Structures are given as C-alpha cells and as structure tokens.
Amino acid sequence: MSTRSPATAAPSNDPPEQTRTGMSKAALKQAYIDNLFYIQGRFRDVASTYDLYMAAAFTARDRMLERWVESAQVYKTSHARTLCYLSAEYLLGPQLTQNLVNLGIAKVARAAAEELSVDFNAILEEEVEPGLGSGGLGRLAACYLDSLATQRIPAIGYGIRYEFGIFDQVIQDGWQVERSDNWLRNGNPWELPRPKISFAVRYGGHTEQTRDQEGRSRVRWVPEMVIKGVAYDTPILGYGVRNANLLRLWKSEAPESFDFQTFNVGDYYGAVHAKIEAETISKVLYPNDEPEAGKELRLKQQYFFVSCSMQDMIRLHRNTVGPLETIHQKFVVQLNDTHPALAIAELMRLLVDEQAMTWEQAWSITRQTFCYTNHTLLPEALETWSLALFERLLPRHLEIIYAINQEFLDQVRVRFLGDEARIARMSLIDETHGRRIRMAHLAVVGSRAVNGVAALHSKLIKTTIFKDFHELAPERFHTVTNGVTPRRFMVVSNPRLARLITATCGHDRWIGDLEYLRDLETHADDPVLQARWRQVKIAAKRDLACWLDHHTGVPIDPEAMFDIQAKRLHEYKRQHLKVLHIIRLYQRLKQDPSVSMVPRAFIFGGKAAPGYVMAKLMIKLINAVGEVINRDPQVNGYLRVAFMPNFNVKNGQRLYPAADLSEQISLAGKEASGTGNMKFSMNGALTIGTDDGANIEIREAVGAENFFLFGMTAEEVQRKQAEGYRPWALYQGDAELKSDIDLISSGLFSHGDPHLFRPLTDHLIHADPFMVLADYRAYLECQERVTEAYAQPRRWDRMSILNVARMGRFSSDRAIREYAERIWQIEPVVLDS
Ligand code: B1H
Numbered sequence: 001m002s003t004r005s006p007a008t009a010a011p012s013n014d015p016p017e018q019t020r021t022g023m024s025k026a027a028l029k030q031a032y033i034d035n036l037f038y039i040q041g042r043f044r045d046v047a048s049t050y051d052l053y054m055a056a057a058f059t060a061r062d063r064m065l066e067r068w069v070e071s072a073q074v075y076k077t078s079h080a081r082t083l084c085y086l087s088a089e090y091l092l093g094p095q096l097t098q099n100l101v102n103l104g105i106a107k108v109a110r111a112a113a114e115e116l117s118v119d120f121n122a123i124l125e126e127e128v129e130p131g132l133g134s135g136g137l138g139r140l141a142a143c144y145l146d147s148l149a150t151q152r153i154p155a156i157g158y159g160i161r162y163e164f165g166i167f168d169q170v171i172q173d174g175w176q177v178e179r180s181d182n183w184l185r186n187g188n189p190w191e192l193p194r195p196k197i198s199f200a201v202r203y204g205g206h207t208e209q210t211r212d213q214e215g216r217s218r219v220r221w222v223p224e225m226v227i228k229g230v231a232y233d234t235p236i237l238g239y240g241v242r243n244a245n246l247l248r249l250w251k252s253e254a255p256e257s258f259d260f261q262t263f264n265v266g267d268y269y270g271a272v273h274a275k276i277e278a279e280t281i282s283k284v285l286y287p288n289d290e291p292e293a294g295k296e297l298r299l300k301q302q303y304f305f306v307s308c309s310m311q312d313m314i315r316l317h318r319n320t321v322g323p324l325e326t327i328h329q330k331f332v333v334q335l336n337d338t339h340p341a342l343a344i345a346e347l348m349r350l351l352v353d354e355q356a357m358t359w360e361q362a363w364s365i366t367r368q369t370f371c372y373t374n375h376t377l378l379p380e381a382l383e384t385w386s387l388a389l390f391e392r393l394l395p396r397h398l399e400i401i402y403a404i405n406q407e408f409l410d411q412v413r414v415r416f417l418g419d420e421a422r423i424a425r426m427s428l429i430d431e432t433h434g435r436r437i438r439m440a441h442l443a444v445v446g447s448r449a450v451n452g453v454a455a456l457h458s459k460l461i462k463t464t465i466f467k468d469f470h471e472l473a474p475e476r477f478h479t480v481t482n483g484v485t486p487r488r489f490m491v492v493s494n495p496r497l498a499r500l501i502t503a504t505c506g507h508d509r510w511i512g513d514l515e516y517l518r519d520l521e522t523h524a525d526d527p528v529l530q531a532r533w534r535q536v537k538i539a540a541k542r543d544l545a546c547w548l549d550h551h552t553g554v555p556i557d558p559e560a561m562f563d564i565q566a567k568r569l570h571e572y573k574r575q576h577l578k579v580l581h582i583i584r585l586y587q588r589l590k591q592d593p594s595v596s597m598v599p600r601a602f603i604f605g606g607k608a609a610p611g612y613v614m615a616k617l618m619i620k621l622i623n624a625v626g627e628v629i630n631r632d633p634q635v636n637g638y639l640r641v642a643f644m645p646n647f648n649v650k651n652g653q654r655l656y657p658a659a660d661l662s663e664q665i666s667l668a669g670k671e672a673s674g675t676g677n678m679k680f681s682m683n684g685a686l687t688i689g690t691d692d693g694a695n696i697e698i699r700e701a702v703g704a705e706n707f708f709l710f711g712m713t714a715e716e717v718q719r720k721q722a723e724g725y726r727p728w729a730l731y732q733g734d735a736e737l738k739s740d741i742d743l744i745s746s747g748l749f750s751h752g753d754p755h756l757f758r759p760l761t762d763h764l765i766h767a768d769p770f771m772v773l774a775d776y777r778a779y780l781e782c783q784e785r786v787t788e789a790y791a792q793p794r795r796w797d798r799m800s801i802l803n804v805a806r807m808g809r810f811s812s813d814r815a816i817r818e819y820a821e822r823i824w825q826i827e828p829v830v831l832d833s
Helices: 025-038 049-077 096-103 106-115 120-126 136-150 260-264 268-280 295-320 324-330 342-354 359-369 387-393 395-415 420-426 439-445 455-463 467-472 486-492 495-505 514-523 527-552 575-591 613-631 649-658 676-682 695-702 714-723 727-733 735-745 758-766 772-790 793-805 812-824
Strands: 082-086 155-160 168-172 175-179 192-203 206-211 217-222 225-237 244-253 331-336 370-373 384-386 436-438 449-452 477-479 561-566 600-605 639-644 661-664 686-689
Touching: 025 049, 025 106, 049 096, 049 106, 049 120, 049 225, 049 244, 082 136, 082 295, 096 106, 096 120, 096 136, 096 225, 096 486, 106 120, 136 155, 136 225, 136 244, 136 331, 136 486, 136 812, 155 295, 175 613, 192 244, 192 295, 206 395, 217 342, 217 395, 225 268, 225 295, 244 268, 244 295, 295 324, 295 331, 295 342, 295 384, 295 387, 324 331, 324 359, 331 342, 331 359, 331 812, 342 359, 342 370, 342 395, 342 439, 359 370, 359 395, 370 439, 384 387, 387 395, 387 436, 395 420, 395 439, 420 467, 436 439, 439 467, 449 455, 455 467, 455 477, 455 695, 486 495, 486 649, 486 676, 495 514, 495 527, 514 793, 527 600, 527 639, 527 649, 527 793, 561 649, 575 600, 575 613, 575 639, 575 735, 575 772, 600 649, 613 639, 613 758, 639 649, 649 676, 661 676, 676 686, 676 695, 676 793, 686 695, 686 772, 686 793, 727 735, 727 758, 727 772, 735 758, 735 772, 758 772, 772 793
Parallel strands: 082 155, 082 331, 155 244, 331 370, 370 449, 449 477, 561 600, 561 661, 600 639, 661 686
Antiparallel strands: 168 175, 192 225, 206 217, 225 244, 384 436
C-alpha cells in the first residue's frame, strides 16, 4: 500500500451508511485507513507502529460507541436499576484485543490488518496498559466491568483517572527499582473527555449553623479550597451481547486556569500554586502496603472521586427519573473495599445540606443505597484516618460521621444493655490508638449488605473483625466468591487453548457461559486430546521461555516443569517458603550429583510496595538464589530460577498459559480469596495450595485428587498462635530446614556477605508471623507428590483437563449474577437486535 489519500481499500459490500462501522473485512480495512489518515494524520508509508496501533484502536472504538449509544438510550427509558461500582482501582490491562473479542471481530480485524501488510502482533505490543490498580482488588474491578456488561446489568464504574498508575518495576542487580508509569504520554484512544461533566469538590475550612427560609436549622460548609473533577469516559463492552457500559474516571483540575482574584492582587505565583495543588490530587496511584506515607493526599483522592461520583449519580437521577426520594430505587452503590466508604457521608451531606432533606429520610435512602465488599482481614490494611487530619480536610463529614455514630451506638446500647466494652469496639471512632475513624465500621453501618470474597473469608469476617456487627444484624452478611473473566484470561491470553477447547466441545458457548467447559470432562482420558493439550501447553511455554530469555537473560528449557508464583510480594503470600523449597532441591543436588530430578523452572513475578523493605528483600533473595543456581552447571540442567520483571496484566497474560504448577501458598486465613489461583487453573495449571481463600473452593470444584493441598488450616493456625508459636524450636528441630536457612545466612547468595539477608532469616527464626517454618515440611512433602504426578504425563494431562473442565464456577459472570440477584436486586436489560 503506497497511498496518500485515504480512500484506497477495496470496495465494501456493506450498505453505504454502514461503512464507518461495518464489521466486514472490507469495511474494517477502509475504516482502518480512514482512521490512520483522519485521526493520526498519517499515510501508510510514514506511519509508525504507534500510529498503526492508534488507527486500529479507533477502528474498534467507533464500533464500540455505536453499541454504547444504543445501550445508553435503552437504559435511559427502561426502569431498570443501575449499579454504581465505586473503586479506587481498575487494573484494565491492554484494551485492543479484549475489545475486538467482545465485538466479535478479533479474527476478521486481524485478517484485515494483515491484508494491509500491518504486523498485528507488533501493534499489540505497542499498546501501553492503564495500570490504575496495584493487584487483585483492582483487577477484580476490571473483571467485574466486563461481566456486568456481559450479564446486561446497567452499570457505571466510577474511579480516578490517575496520571501515573502503578510504577513500572525494573530489576537492577537483583533489586526492585521503581520507574514512574507515564501511561498517558502518547495519548489514550479509549477514553472520551467530557469537559462539560464536571463537579466542584471542596476541602477544609469550617462549618456554620444557619437557618433556611422556613426557619429550619441548616449547616453551611465554608471550604478553604475548591477544585473541580472532570469526567473521562471509557466504553466497556459485554461479550456476545449488544450492551455496553461506562467507566467514568475523574481527573482533578483547578476550577479556572488561574485564580484571577488572587492574580489581580498580585499573587501570581500563589495562583499557579493552587492550580498545581488541584492537579496533584489525581496525579498518582498509591501502591498499597505503604504505611502512613502520603496519607493526606490519599484521603483527598478518596473524597475527590467519591464526591464527583455521588454528585453525578444525583444529576443522572434528576435527568432521567426525577424525585430524589426515589434515588435508592434507581441506583445501588457497591463499595469496593473501604477506599470509597466516604461516599456514605458524602451522600448524606448532599441530601441533607444541599437538597434540604431531613436527616431521617436521607439516612433511610443512604442505608438502602450502599453495599460493601470487604477484601482483607489484615489489620494493617484496615483503613483508619486520624481524626485531626480528617477534621482539617473534611470538617462537615466529621460532624456527619459523629451523628451517624451517635444514632448507631444508641441502638447498640438498647440491644446490649450496659455492654460498654461492646460500644467501644463497635464505635466508628477508635479511641485506643489516638482517636481514629474506622472506615470499615462506617461502611458496615451505612450499607444494607456486606460481603466477603470467598466462603472462608466471609466466615472469618463474621467471627473476627465484624463479629459484633454480625451479632447485631446477621441478615446483612453475605458471601460472593470472586471470579475472573474468561474472555481476557482464556480467549485473549491463550488463543491456542481456546481453539482446542472449542474444537473439542464442538461449540464456543463456554466463552459466554463457562459452565459449558464441563463438556471437556468426557474427553479427559482421550489420548488424542491429551497430546494436543500438551502441544498447546508447550507452545505457550516456548513463548514465555523466549520472552524471559530476552528480558532476563535466563535460558529456560520449555520441557521443564514451569512452576510459577506470580502475585504481589508480601510476607503472608510466602514467596520465601517457595525459596526454601528451591534451596532444598539445590542442596539435594549438590550433595548427591547423581540424583535424578524432574527438571523445574521456577518463575516468579510480582511487585513489592516501594516502602515495604522486607518484600523488597524477598525479591533480592529470589534473584540472588537464581544467580547462584543458574550459573552452576552441576544443577542448572535441573533447576532454573527466573524473576519476570514488571508483572502487570500484559505480562500476566504471558504467564498463565505457560504454567504447569500454580503456587498458592499463603498462610491459611490470610488470603481473602486470591484470583490468580483461578487464572492459572483455567489455563490448565495444577495448583499446590494451602487451605485458604478461594483455593478451598477451587479444590472442591476440581476434585481433591486434582489439587495438591498442604499445610495448616485456618483453625490450626489460630490454635497454634494461641498456644504460643515458637519458630526457633522448629528451626532447631529440623536439620534440613536449619541448613536451608543457614545457607542463606552463610553469604553464599550474597557474595560472601552474611548480613544482607539477616533481617529476613532472623525474622523467620525468631518471629515468623506467617508461619513459614510451620508449613515447611508439609510443603516439601506435597512437592514430592507433585513431582510424582508430573512424571506420569497421562495422569497429569487428565488432571489438567479436569481442572479446566471444572472451573466454570470461577467466571466473574457467575459472581456478577450472584451480586445482581442476592445483593443488588438488579435485572438484566436485554437490547434488541
Ligand atoms: C486485596 C486489598 C487492598 N485485599 C489496600 N485488600 C489497598 C488493600 O491501596 N490500598 O490501600 C489496595 C488493595 N487487596 C485483595 O483483593 C486480596 O488480598 C485478595 O485475596 C483478593 O483476591 C482481592 C480481590 O478480592
């Protein structure tokens, strides 16, 4: 193609009015050329790969907008409820392939591009993913957006348009180094700025008592600072349906480009400073596990997006339905953890102060509007805000929270006469650690439904952090086990497997209803399928090995067992337990070079919070052990260790299809659900895992004989901790364990420096809060069973096929249907045609 005018594709067979968004190959080619020309201002000969990517993205987007407008029109006239999903994080991942799959044109679009001599894989590599989340919680929100649209639930996802998402991780000398993620630098073709949809957000100042015209007392908030939130919309398509929903992210701006009043009195620099301060609010995502750092800005962020979202919800209600008294019938708000829990106080403020509603009516509406999902029991992740900071930033909201608390505690007093200890435990204000606001208590008190994210987790919240609340109102507690979208984590990331499943089942209905994977079950022993299954796996392993070699310099034999642990680095997830296993195998080989072993490639991926010193040391340890093992010809025929840098959605999509073994080894009771466990298993990896989170339900679903379970149960953990856990005794009592830890302390992995890993080894021996030592022996024994099974390929293949066949339950479609039916009471809205 060597053209200067855009109109060069072959004539289209679509009717003329359809050419812009036609789905035929000819229409796609024409649209592609047009977009390259009219949007990028380029013709083929001078177009960069990035221009080609943008043209492809706009070609997809045009088709998405058509569905989106249609959905908006139908939703507006239907009386269906709308779900507002409030989340501080959305880890969307690359958009192009996902959108083509959901449009149903993945194949034809690729063919169209190739006929134009465009290397489709190269343009996919060009895409920068929006990393607007830090881990499972953010990715869950993205899976739920996909499934909400697919299940035809009218929904708006609300969040923050961070200018910098989760940092990019590079590994230097074995250490994690953070690089800022400037994902917007080349523009974002998927979003539509909505400068006219903007709201004022206020901070600071004080409140005043006033009276309205009827003489009723009112509160007026006189803020110190006012900024503006502007909407940026991203359309979200469903799969196999015409429904499209909306992700609306807020960007903070100064109300005017300059504060002219200040400017006129001569404080030009002050005015510019105020503008910068406003823009700072949506500037950067905070990685979690960051103790205390940047707290004030984080609270500002939370209030910022929650205030814009609640104002927008009221505006939408006004535009469509009308009387504010019915807003809870039109909208349900789901809080993704406590990060948006301020929305409860904000809706109260808007209704009472700005809409002049009575407190009683406003509270009744608010209580019927919100639902809250808890994602963690870890004490350090349970959000609290210092009262002093809160009062300084949000004085009116503090008054509202006090009023909610007083009314709530009065009820508790009546129910549990004289139980003052209970009052103190349940209060929204924690008086034990210098006065702090407990966001989880606000979320529970202000919601009509509270849920955990897996069966065990939901049971634990009822018996630990929310025990008192459960006693007060047990009917409000629910469980919805997490799920992940098979579109992204099977169809997009593992097309070979998707094709094989479709060919074996004789249909592709499983993509829209994952229970249909059951059709694979009867073929689990079929040697022909098993051989193909193995080919698909080895091809994915080859792809990953090639990528890892290129990016880490570690050569890996695709025939080795790929044993993968990919998730955030955290002590409770116990990457160091995995390292102890590797060191054990290493020592076994060194002590007896004639010993034969199933070759294994240990592959890790994951980011550590920048301020989490121990997690960063764990990354260094993995790389240090890898360096010694990979270099040693005596062992490197059997063992390899690689650390995939920058584990994000895109890189995750390279890992899941290639895994033979999935490591889900958190201390029982600590991982609320886990979702990586589901992604691996859907791609045919077998799981070695503890009795924790969704592992338990995965094991039930796939069958105990197809799952490698080890370690203590959550109850045993609790008992052991109550009895007094003594890691030192375990260390002294197990010679192999001792020698594995001692090898780390010896300096072998740190060029002779015995101090480098001391903080880690000392902590294990003397404190070991996540009981690595207690599960060490059981883990090693279980790994023996893994090795034994892997040595029998037909048995392994059968187990792998059955894992996939029985994963239907872990589709996010099922999770969303449960939310819609049991918690939200929202009906699907079917679009014609
Ligand atoms: C999960 C978080 C989280 N639980 C604080 N909690 C954050 C906490 O930025 N922060 O301050 C961010 C995230 N993330 C995860 O949620 C659980 O650990 C997983 O077990 C679970 O699968 C996932 C989704 O429910």
